[in-house]
Amino acid sequence: MQMRVPTSISTQDTLNKSVNRVLSGNVSPGNGLTFDTNGQPLTYDQDNMVGIVIRIGSLANPNALPASWTGNNTDLTIAHNLNTVPYGFIVIAKYAAADVFYGTVPPTETTITLQTTNDATDITIWILASPQQVVS
DSSP states (O other), X not given: OOOOOOOSOSXXXXXXXXXXXXXXXXXXXXXXXXXXXXXXXXXXXXOSSSEEEEEEBOSSOTTOOSSBOOSTTOOEEEEOOOSSOEEEEEEEEESSSOOEEEOSSOOOSSEEEEEESOTTSOEEEEEEEOOOOOOO
């Protein structure tokens, strides 16, 4: 039996290289656009992943963010305008002990309602959504 020597020219090799390129730093939920005095992002651009990153201001909202907490354990409705219903969110930055959870209103294609246990701190979340279904 003759041994086969693989070559680098194959569909699988091309796929592997493509996946490696994507996973080596070419996927991003967004980058900071404006920053506070500590160098932390206040606003984000929407990059090449589905979803959006939003920083929610404290009750005092000294950074004048578009969304800010209205109280502890109180609904805050945030416009995300993803045109698809979010399936979750990830807290990616918080500046004090706090928990974030869904509010009493289910998410829609344009808004999500959240609550916090600490309205005295800014919290940054990444709202997760599935790609839009294209109807032809």
